[in-house]
Amino acid sequence: MSEPIIRTKGLSFSYDENKNPSFDVREVHGVRDINISIERGEYVAVLGHNGSGKSTLAKLLNMILIPNSGDIFIDGVRITDENFTEDDVFDVRRKVGMVFQNPDNQLVATVVEEDVAFGPENLGLPREEIRRRVNSALAAVGMTEYARHAPHKLSGGQKQRIAIAGIIAMRPDVIIFDESTAMLDPLGRRDVIEIMERLNREDGITVINITHYMDEASRADRVIIVNEGEVAFDAPAREAFSNISDLHRMGLEAPQGVELMAALRDAGLDVAENVLTSEECIEALNSFLQDK
Amino acid sequence: MISDITLGQFFPGYSVLHKLDPRTKIIIAILSIVAIFFANNPITFLLITIIAVILIWISRISFTVVIRGIKPILLILLFTMILNIFMTTGEGDPLFEFWIIRVYTHGIIRAVFMAWRVILLIVITSMLLTYTTSPISLTDGLESLLLPLKLIGVPVHTFAMMMSIALRFIPTLIEETEKIMNAQKSRGADFSTGSLVNRAKALIPLLIPLIVSSFKRAEELATAMECRCYRGDKNRTKLVKLELRTRDYLCLALSALLLAAIILGAILPYNMPINIAFYDLLFYKI
Known part of the structure; x- marks a missing residue:
């Protein structure tokens, strides 16, 4: 097997309360002894309740935060090396792109295409190449016609698509979506999910979706559950949601279909167990009702 | 408005x-x-x-x-x-x-x-x-x-970037101001009547949240920019020349x-x- 794109070994990080600026009112939580390995082209969901440390984990992976102990390997390179130079950090961030929660706070320029160009400009690419990448990235998120618009006039979902285009244009190996759908309406959410899945399927980009939406997580190949800064669970999506009581204990819920089937079984009905998505749930209920 | x-x-x-x-x-x-x-x-x-x-x-x-x-x-x-x-x-x-x-x-x-x-x-x-x-x-x-001023150590690019970010966020902050104003109004805040002193005082519950959120925005934006490999004008090219x-x-x-x-x-x-x-x-x- 080839070297995984991301591998961590005994990764730990804690926020120093004293160093934290007082205006940062978010609850911040570190992580403890994280050992994960993500292969190229995987589609992984990271779940956890607020403050579980899942965003901290993401920020460690592209060196926004530097771990207290443990190692991270990106594409085989140990990024926790003490002799890491600014250029090395640059390379890591080029490989691992990140899309954040609030689309407003990620957009830099006053024109959509100039914002998408921001990353490639930082990479120092020639102008023709930047132009090509901007055009193809905007096409990939279906925003070509908005190229000359002002970002503040777009909807939340559209802004988030621009933010994604800005990352795609850098051609990263991995894109981490850090609760990128949390502030969007259902339509915007669906668009973003579709784009991330297409990137994964068609372009082979490794997608890590950090979320607290169960239905999003259930679409991934693999689910990592982070609880109190530790990896509580790491398995294919279907297994992750099989133990509902564990999920509840960690302040999480299973996808609606799974919850419904469990509730029906608890009520003594003999419905199918192996249900994950809403479609499967409908099918299982149908066949159950027909058997009657 | x-x-x-x-x-x-x-x-x-x-x-x-x-x-x-x-x-x-x-x-x-x-x-x-x-x-x-x-x-x-x-x-x-x-x-x-x-x-x-x-x-x-x-x-x-x-x-x-x-x-x-x-x-x-x-x-x-x-x-x-x-x-x-x-x-x-x-x-x-x-x-x-x-x-x-x-x-x-x-x-x-x-x-x-x-x-x-x-x-x-x-x-x-x-x-x-x-x-x-x-x-x-x-x-x-x-x-x-102003680029020639770089030779004598003036951070021209940084100033230009600050300028353009300020321009980028003016509409966003105006929107936010409206939101906060409406939120405070819905709780009975009064921005438009009373003496000048009272009206100035009424602005405090508007300005404090605005400033706090601006700091938060600034921090998030800085992180996002770092994630997009921003490191000043070092080796930077431009789409529009x-x-x-x-x-x-x-x-x-x-x-x-x-x-x-x-x-x-x-x-x-x-x-x-x-x-x-x-x-x-x-x-x-x-």
Whole structure:
């Protein structure tokens, strides 16, 4: 097997309360002894309740935060090396792109295409190449016609698509979506999910979706559950949601279909167990009702 | 509501003035300011006024808009005129005298031209810069023009980036201000009545959340920019590169010629009297 794109070994990080600026009112939580390995082209969901440390984990992976102990390997390179130079950090961030929660706070320029160009400009690419990448990235998120618009006039979902285009244009190996759908309406959410899945399927980009939406997580190949800064669970999506009581204990819920089937079984009905998505749930209920 | 406020009053369009490189326009604006301050007789003022009218005409921006742009400075104009009328001493007898105030004809003429000078200043610079140049290309132009200052250690790129981020976030912050205002109003806050002091105090619950959230935004934006490999202008390229075209060189050359003409028109008459008609009128020293 080839070297995984991301591998961590005994990764730990804690926020120093004293160093934290007082205006940062978010609850911040570190992580403890994280050992994960993500292969190229995987589609992984990271779940956890607020403050579980899942965003901290993401920020460690592209060196926004530097771990207290443990190692991270990106594409085989140990990024926790003490002799890491600014250029090395640059390379890591080029490989691992990140899309954040609030689309407003990620957009830099006053024109959509100039914002998408921001990353490639930082990479120092020639102008023709930047132009090509901007055009193809905007096409990939279906925003070509908005190229000359002002970002503040777009909807939340559209802004988030621009933010994604800005990352795609850098051609990263991995894109981490850090609760990128949390502030969007259902339509915007669906668009973003579709784009991330297409990137994964068609372009082979490794997608890590950090979320607290169960239905999003259930679409991934693999689910990592982070609880109190530790990896509580790491398995294919279907297994992750099989133990509902564990999920509840960690302040999480299973996808609606799974919850419904469990509730029906608890009520003594003999419905199918192996249900994950809403479609499967409908099918299982149908066949159950027909058997009657 | 407040989101209708447009910054710098940029009017998008496709006129030659719009298409000129921002650097060309900045340079021409500086040349114009020099010219306006050199102008000291009717003929030079006339020339500059014609230039201003031509600028308005080719920009296809309506005269009403331009006149509206002058409104905010009416008070300054008035002040300038009054000062000039009362402070200027002319030759011959004063037009009228009252207590310590003496008004001369020269003073009145001077006041009119001073006001006219301010109006020209505002009209020409706004035609060239604010009305026809988007804030972002103005920033780009400034960055490019100030680039030589990098040699003496001035962080030109950083300033330009700060400028453009400020421009980018103005609409976002206006939106947020409205949101917070509505949230406070819905809890009974009153922003529009009471004494000035009370109204100023009412702004505190508006400003504090706005400032706090701006800090949060700044932090998140900085992280997002780092994630997108931003590290200042080190090895950075640009999607849109400013390029001087033939029309830029033509306009620059034309402006230089006009400036020379105006300077000549302002200096020459007093060094070598020329014998032409209406000399006294055209070259009346203001």
